[in-house]
Amino acid sequence: MEVRPEILALVLGCALVTAVPRVLPLVALSRLELPPWLADWLRYVPIAVLAALLAIELLSAGAAGLPAITAAFALAAATRSLLGSVIAGVALYWLLN
Helix, strand or coil: CCCCHHHHHHHHHHHHHHHHHHHHHHHHHHCCCCCHHHHHHHCCHHHHHHHHHHHHHHHCCHHHHHHHHHHHHHHHHHHCCHHHHHHHHHHHHHHHC
């Protein structure tokens, strides 16, 4: 199989565009000592991103999705079992559809 130079350049460019925004902050911030208030603030970024992604799904879940999501959240809060929550949510969604 022959690799055309423009395709190889495209793949390498895509890899660079994907890697640089991830690596650059990691390298830059690893050499700095962040103030405690900033480190505390940065701990909430993954939670905020997950909440935004979940909000999109909750708003577009439909009639069967909302009860399934609610049951999965309730089970997760009660048992702290990821596998049980996923199975219960998927099973309830399947039953309601």
